[in-house]
Amino acid sequence: MAKGKRIMITGGAGFIGSNIANALCASNTVMILDNMHSGSVDNVEESKKLGAEFFKGDSGSIASTHFDPDVIFHLGIYSSTPMYRSNHKLVASVVSDAIGVFDFAAERGIPVVFASSSSIYNGHSGLHHEGLVPKVTDYYTEARIAVERLAELYASMSGLDATALRQFSIYGPHDEKKGIFGNLITQFMLSMGRGEQPVIYGDGTQARDFTYVSDVMDAYTMAAKLKGFNLLNVGRGESYTINQMIEKLNEKLGTEIQPKYIQNPLKNYVDRTEADTSKAEKVMGFRAKVNLEEGINKLYDYLLESGQLGTAAVQKNTEDKSGEAR
Ligand SMILES: NC(=O)c1ccc[n+]([C@@H]2O[C@H](COP(=O)([O-])OP(=O)(O)OC[C@H]3O[C@@H](n4cnc5c(N)ncnc54)[C@H](O)[C@@H]3O)[C@@H](O)[C@H]2O)c1
Incomplete structure (x- = not known):
């Protein structure tokens, strides 16, 4: 993305939005609009220190910010399925x-790149490509499809440039602020770091396309240049089962913690997600760079440096360092 742009980030106090804000604000003017429904005060403070402006409000109140952006990244959308389960009016x-x-x-001719979700593929097996017809099974997914369709309508009726990014299981720094709504990699790294057993729904053979947050950030900046309406997957393009992911966490943490398997209490639980990212590659040159091992290493370093990893992991880290010294 060119430097010196004016960038509006709705949901910029959240996990993904704050990573984008922090990365872009050194060479651009960034405004964060967030109603703080699930945003973190720490994320906002960090972004503000790095130069971002902040306005508290709903995404729809964008005009009240009196900010005149060159591009809008719209991530200020209620972010987890359980939120809608308890309040479908969202x-x-x-x-x-x-x-x-x-x-x-549309009134100002500003391009919009917005967060959509791989949950739109719920019920489909195999590689997930943008041409699959959604089977709606929950309110969260319905909201995402509705917004995608609206964007397509605005593109055809008002000439809006709008790109939906269907994001697949994102993890990375600041995800830990989402607590129980965070990615399983983050939740399990923290709990296993405390020496606790990760609790798994079913037998752990369900698989996810885990995507590191810096790759998502790249996708937003690439999509800012696109014209018309676009629907693009943003994922790593490879899946790991939850059991495999836990194995990798054990390796990294130096632990040998066995998961606790419980009966799956959720309906419409997704068995496997795997992004076909060939369209994103063709349309905007996107290809995720960070593989699962690298992503786990980066998250581990971040959690360790910010003092958030429990004693089991910290002890291992100290032993590793003393081993190196010898
Ligand atoms: N994290 C993932 O794996 C993932 C996967 C697919 C899609 N998404 C989508 O990406 C977006 C960002 O997700 P995240 O993981 O950073 O979640 P998050 O909850 O950390 O961030 C969402 C941010 O938007 C704010 N927000 C919510 N509703 C708002 C509203 N009406 N007006 C203004 N601000 C509002 C929240 O306070 C929060 O700061 C969300 O739309 C989410 O649904 C995330």
Whole structure:
């Protein structure tokens, strides 16, 4: 992305949005709009120190910021399925916010790149490509499909440049602030670091396409240049079972913790996600760079340096270092 741009990030106090804000604010003017529903105060403070401005409000109130952006990254959308399970009226807010953002952008000719989700592929097996017809099984997914369809409508009726990024299981720094809504890699690294058994729904053979947050950030900046309406997968393009992921965490943490398997309490639980990213590669040259081992290493270093890893992992790290010294 060219430098010296004015960038609006809705949801910029959240996990992904704050990573984007922190990376871009050194060479651009960044405004964060967030209603702090699941955003973290720490993330905002960090971004503000790095130069970002902050406005508290719903994404749909974008005009109230009086910020005049060159591009909008719209991630300020309620971010987890359970939130909608307890309040399905969030679907209406998500659509209303999207209309606010798209109206604002279309009137001013500003491109919008927005967060969509791999959950749209729930119920489909095999490699997930953008041409699959969604089978809606929950309110969270319905909200994402509605926003994608609205974006396509604005593109055809008002000439809006809008790109939906269907993101696959993202993890990385600041994900830990999401607590139980965070990625399993983050949750398990923290719990296993404390010496606790990770709790797994079913037998652990379910698989996820785990994607490191810096790759997602790249996708947003690449998509900012696209014209018209685009629907693109953003994933690593390879899947690991939860059992395999736990094995890698044990290796990294130097632990031998066995998972605790329990009966799956969730309906519509997804068995496997795996992104076909060939369209994103063709349209904007996107290809995820960080593999699972590298991503786990980066997250480990971040959690260790920020003092968030428990004693089991810290002890291992100290032993490793003393081993190196000898
Ligand atoms: N993390 C993932 O694996 C993943 C996967 C697919 C899609 N997504 C989507 O990406 C986006 C960012 O996710 P995240 O993981 O950073 O989650 P997050 O909860 O950390 O970030 C979402 C941010 O948006 C804010 N927000 C929510 N609703 C808002 C509203 N109406 N107005 C203004 N701000 C609002 C929250 O306070 C929070 O700061 C979300 O839309 C999420 O659904 C995330």
